[in-house]
Structure formats: C-alpha cells, structure tokens
Amino acid sequence: MSTFIGIREVYPNGNGSAATISETNGSLYSPAKEKAAARGFYNGRSSLFIRRLRKLLSTVKLRLLLGLCIFCVVVWMIARLSSLTGWIPYYPSSSFTSISRGRYTVLINTWKRNSLLKQSVAHYASCSGADAIHVVWSESNPPSDGLKAYLKKTVLSKSQTTRKPNFEFHINGEDNLNNRFKPIRDLTTDSIFSVDDDVIVPCTTLDFAFTVWRSAPFTMVGFVPRMHWLDKEKNGVASYKYGGWWSVWWMGTYSMVLSKAAFFHKNYLDLYTKEMPSSIYDYVTKQRNCEDIAMSLLVANSTGAPPIWVEGKIYEIGSSGISSLKGHSKKRNKCLNDFISMYGKMPLVPTNVKAVDARQKWFW
Structure with a gap:
C-alpha cells in the first residue's frame, strides 16, 4: 500500500x-x-x-x-x-369668412334703465363674435338723440374687430314683453343672443356658448336653467310646478333655459310672433310675465329636444328683478300650466346634460 x-x-x-x-x-x-x-x-x-x-x-x-x-x-x-x-366645439379659423355662421346678433331688452343699458352695450360691443347689437325699446317715449349718439359712439370705440358691429334701436310704443321677440329685418346672422340689459356674460364664456349653439342650432342654449316638475295628476290631467334655480341645483335636472341670457335661431322670432298660439301671445301681453317660458315651450315643441345649459359665470348688474317679488313663483306655476293647456300637451323635455368648457377645468 x-x-x-x-x-x-x-x-x-x-x-x-x-x-x-x-x-x-x-x-x-x-x-x-x-x-x-x-x-x-x-x-x-x-x-x-x-x-x-x-x-x-x-x-x-x-x-x-x-x-x-x-x-x-x-x-x-x-x-x-x-x-x-360631449359636444365638439367648432372654433372658426382666421380664414372663416361667413358672417352668417361665424358671428351672432346681441338682442338686448331694456326698460327705463339707461345706465345699465350703457354698461351692457359697451360690454357686448367688445366681444369679437358680436356682428350686431339691437336694443328693444318699449317705453312710451323714444330714446333721446343724445342716448342714441352715445351708444353708437360706444359701440365704435369698444369694438375690438376691424368690422364694427351694427347698432340699432327697435322702438315700440307700448310696454309689452312680446316686443323682445319681434322679427328683425335684414339680420346678417342666424344666431340671436337674447339678453336682459342687467345681465353681463363675459366674452369668452359667450363665445364658448356660441360654439355649443352651433352644434345644435335649432335648440336653445343658455345660462339660466329652469325645470318643470309633476305636481299632481287628477282625472288624467297633470298639474306642473315651476322649478327655480335651487330646484335645478339640487336635482341636476332642467327643461328650460331662460331668454334673459340664451342663444336661439332667428327663425324663432317669426314663429313666436306669427305661428305660436295667439292665446299665449295675448296671455303674455295681459299678464306682463312669462314670455321666457313661452319661448322655451315654442322651441321644445318645434324640436322635440331639450335645451342646453352652458356652465358659466354671469353677472347681474342691476337690482333684484321681478323674480324677487312676492307671489312670483305662484304666477310662474300658473303660466306654465296655462300654456301647457293651450298646447294640449307637455312639450318640454327634461335633461341632465350640461356643456362645460374643458379648457377651464383640471378635472371634470
């Protein structure tokens, strides 16, 4: 080994x-x-x-x-x-030349508030989309030459565009709320922006609402929503209640936008004056109220569609209007039900949709 x-x-x-x-x-x-x-x-x-x-x-x-x-x-x-x-807003390019489609007419309803009228005209003249400014005058005395000259000068000085807006008074001899919807000859735009003399809508907000209207030109597009609510029904006949702003805010549903700040097609001026049931026209004349409800019913009856509420901050520069008066809600309830009875049906269509300018929102 x-x-x-x-x-x-x-x-x-x-x-x-x-x-x-x-x-x-x-x-x-x-x-x-x-x-x-x-x-x-x-x-x-x-x-x-x-x-x-x-x-x-x-x-x-x-x-x-x-x-x-x-x-x-x-x-x-x-x-x-x-x-x-939602809607796909159309923003006209610099080469867009159609006056009829690219701009709008501002229709201001006024009554004995010249100081507010001056502020209102000056503001809307500065909006680039304004093609014309028309003032509905319904006082017994016509506007003074001084007021006319002042407002025309204001429009020229405040306008930010090379093509200055046209300015006109529409003088009526009687105080009638139907006057605000009289047809206007020689209009160069399809779009009408109806507004009270004490309501200011910022130009950028107004331009956005105009793009919304252009996506649905035969409905009403506005900033002041209202709603009708079923109150009760008896023997097959429905009774409705007029819902104000707080009702809309709480439920998120509306079926009208008031003409105190709203876009609509110029054709509705003719329909309101010539085609709407004369009983409704006479009712507004007598009651001195509810012309805005009448217009909402007219448009809804023509389209079968709801209006469009545009989210936007608006400013009321005057004192409280008739909506603050005692008994206002009761009168509006009666107007609504009387008009529905005259139509023989309920034309209004409720909706929960609101147009929002996403460019102004981080999250929405």
Whole structure:
C-alpha cells in the first residue's frame, strides 16, 4: 500500500514570517495574507451593498419615470374624452369668412334703465363674435338723440374687430314683453343672443356658448336653467310646478333655459310672433310675465329636444328683478300650466346634460 504524503517547503519572507507553498493547490500561504483576505471580505460586503443600493435607486428612478409617463397618458386621455363624450366645439379659423355662421346678433331688452343699458352695450360691443347689437325699446317715449349718439359712439370705440358691429334701436310704443321677440329685418346672422340689459356674460364664456349653439342650432342654449316638475295628476290631467334655480341645483335636472341670457335661431322670432298660439301671445301681453317660458315651450315643441345649459359665470348688474317679488313663483306655476293647456300637451323635455368648457377645468 502506498501512502500520499503532502510536502510543503518553507521560505523566509520579508516580514520574518514563513511563507508556505501547498502542494495540493500550489498557492502561496501566509498569515499576513490571510488577515488581508479577512479584511477584504468585509470590504467586499461593503461594495456589494453599494452595488445593490445603486441598483435600487435606478429601479426607483425607472418607476418614477414610468409613473410620470402613465400620468401624462391619463391627462391626455381625459382631455380627449371631451371630444368623445360631449359636444365638439367648432372654433372658426382666421380664414372663416361667413358672417352668417361665424358671428351672432346681441338682442338686448331694456326698460327705463339707461345706465345699465350703457354698461351692457359697451360690454357686448367688445366681444369679437358680436356682428350686431339691437336694443328693444318699449317705453312710451323714444330714446333721446343724445342716448342714441352715445351708444353708437360706444359701440365704435369698444369694438375690438376691424368690422364694427351694427347698432340699432327697435322702438315700440307700448310696454309689452312680446316686443323682445319681434322679427328683425335684414339680420346678417342666424344666431340671436337674447339678453336682459342687467345681465353681463363675459366674452369668452359667450363665445364658448356660441360654439355649443352651433352644434345644435335649432335648440336653445343658455345660462339660466329652469325645470318643470309633476305636481299632481287628477282625472288624467297633470298639474306642473315651476322649478327655480335651487330646484335645478339640487336635482341636476332642467327643461328650460331662460331668454334673459340664451342663444336661439332667428327663425324663432317669426314663429313666436306669427305661428305660436295667439292665446299665449295675448296671455303674455295681459299678464306682463312669462314670455321666457313661452319661448322655451315654442322651441321644445318645434324640436322635440331639450335645451342646453352652458356652465358659466354671469353677472347681474342691476337690482333684484321681478323674480324677487312676492307671489312670483305662484304666477310662474300658473303660466306654465296655462300654456301647457293651450298646447294640449307637455312639450318640454327634461335633461341632465350640461356643456362645460374643458379648457377651464383640471378635472371634470
């Protein structure tokens, strides 16, 4: 039997210790090297920790970058949804030259409030979409020459466009709320913006509402929504209740937009005066109220569609109107039910849709 014996030789080294060569692996062995190797072990652990930390940080950066990309995609998709779930507003380009379709006529109803009329005319003259400003005058005395000259000068000075809006008075000898819807000859626009002399709608808001109207030009598009509610039904005859602003705000449903601040097609001026049941026309004349309800019923009866409420801040610059008077709600209830009886049906169509300018909203 042979026996393998490991042999190692010892050589002196520089620090007085012995260096050994093992025949089993041929490597140089020394206690000093072993200590160094031991120290290097901890240094290796430190290097490994740094490498892992760097890897972790790079992973965090990647996740942050990925999260940012996802956020940008979500914001882009939300913006795109405005064109998929609602109206697609049309903004005329600089080459758009059709006056009839590209601008609107402002129809201001006034009565013994010249100071408010001056403010109103000055404001709407500054709106670039205004092609003409017509004032419905229903006082026994005609407007003074001084007032006419002042307002015409105001329109010229306030207009921001090269083509200045046309300005006209429509003088009526009697105080009749039906006057605000009399036909106007030689209109150059299809769109009418009907507004009271004490209501100011910012030009940018007005322009957005105009783009909404252009998507549905035969309905009413406005800023003051109202609703009809079924009150009771007896012997097959329904009775309705007129719902004001707080009713709309609470329930989120409306079926009318008031003509104190609303767009509609010029054809409805003819229909209101010539085609609407004469009993309704006479009713408004006698009661001196509810011409706005009558117009809403007329348009709904013609289209079978609801109006469109545009979200926007409007300003009432005068004192409280007739809506603040005692018994106003009761009179409006009676008007609504009497008109429905004259039509023989309920033309109004309720809706929950509201047009919102997504450019003004971060989240909507």
